[in-house]
Amino acid sequence: MNKKPIIVEIRNLCKTYQRGSQLIPVLQDIDLDIDEGEFLALMGPSGSGKTTLLNLVAGIDKADYGSIRIGGVEITALAETELAAWRANNVGFIFQFYNLIPVLTAFENVELPLLLTGLSKGERRTHVETALRVVNLADRMDHYPGELSGGQQQRVAIARAVVTDPTILVADEPTGDLDRDSANDVLELMERLVHELGKTIIMVTHDPRAAHKAHQIKHLDKGVLNAHPQADF
């Protein structure tokens, strides 16, 4: 079997936060490779740097040192505006609290990232309807987030994340605010995205059940990354 190409390549990544006069190292000399189509879970105690690493990979935070290459692009070298354009095309975000815009319908929320593309209204509609069909919410496209359950909202968020067909999906505690059944639905959906659509997912989670859906689990502790091989993938 051919080895899949590396889509995320992290080298010597360091990040420090300043609290008052004190410098707190959050990530220390991280090296990490993620293959295309891989589903990676990042685990670790609170404050271990999981979300910081995810934010750096997603291009919404800046590293102090080191390199992050995604799909061949060195994102640490990108300026703020270039980074915004890169995010729009290459990263899909799934958050713990869904982060949908409450005054927009499910359709409009999913359409949001497409507004930054040159697609026509009709093309946008096709993409949005396809994405909502993938998450089984085509019949709820005119509903506002407040009219949907937590699980449904998270599925809308996933549709928003995949609608631009991004290079990677980053998920920060995607099941953290869901009941068991809804969490299972969301995790199954994420598995489908990997298996059927070949998406690459990096997921931060505290939930071992969620982590076990991943191909690979990495543990972060005090900013240091340790491999935790997943059995039987």
Added chain:
Amino acid sequence: MHILKLIFKNSFRHKLRTFLTILGVTVAILAFGLLRTVVSAWYAGVEASSATRLVTRNAVSLVFPLPLSYKEKIRQIEGVKGVSYGTWFGGIYIDEKNFFANYSMEPRTYLAMYPEIIIPDDQWNVFLRDRKGAAAGKKLAERFGWKIGDVITLKGTIFPGNWDFVLDAIYKGRDDTVDETAFFFHWDYLNETLKKAGRSWTDKVGWFLIEIEDPDIAAEVSLRIDKNFKNSLAETLTETEKAFQLSFISMTEAIVIAIRLVSFVIIFIIMAVVANTMAMTARERIGEYAIFKTLGFRSFHIAGLILGESLFVTMLGAVLGILLTFPAAALFGKELSQYFPIFNVERETIVLDIIAALVVAFVAALFPAWRAIHIRIADGLRRVG
């Protein structure tokens, strides 16, 4: 889904707050518009002045007369096209609170210089023939319910006694910048009556009104006239009609400045109110702006959302305020017609209203937009949930 739709939906997320902000802007723009109209009304006489009309009065003060004999001497001065004259009467109609401008003048020559005053031919002919005849502006006649043929009695203050006039004409203005609240009558009637009573103002006038051939020679002609009467018993002071009107306003300049200041204070206050609303709005939505930025929206998109909302709310209030200014000004104008004969909402006032609203919207959005643009995405996302 368009950004404009999102701006519209965002604007009404807190309906009560938006309603109160719009109401605040409406009241502020209404107050601003009315105060600016008061200032315009103050200068209405100045604005209505013609550049080809000069006024010659006694150099000491307007309360001192000039001999009628100056008329012919003035007429002979180079650049003078026509001369007329008038005398302030200052009569009271029934009660002092019924104040209106009333003066005597020589109608043929005087009104020839005021083409903006329109009197129907039949009324004009009667007025010219009737020594005791008088003409009143349309608004003044309406105010007191006067009709053609009514006898109007004014109680003299400068010239004591009860003076009866027959209302022979009611004039209209050529446009809405013309004062329609004045009352005038024949100078001859005043003069003859004073003569009979042996009073000191006989054959004297309060001012000469002079028409010149070219507005560019106003200063030269004024100098020539005043030079002509230098070292006489009644030296003259000649100025343009505009300067003459301004000399009255300068006495009340402090009030006008105060009104102007108050109008800008109102705008400043509403700016603070809208800025407060926008600051609250932006603070509540910092998480959402972080989401937009996460999705790849740029700083100008975020600034556009905030500025758009500020503009929408402010302009909605401003449009309502402007629309209300017209009926409010009409009501004010009617109630205060004795103080402000012309009380029209000028185009300049509307432009100022719009500029003020735009400035308010822009300034109010400035800090919230700056804050939303500069917040780190990771920090903004922590505010969600």
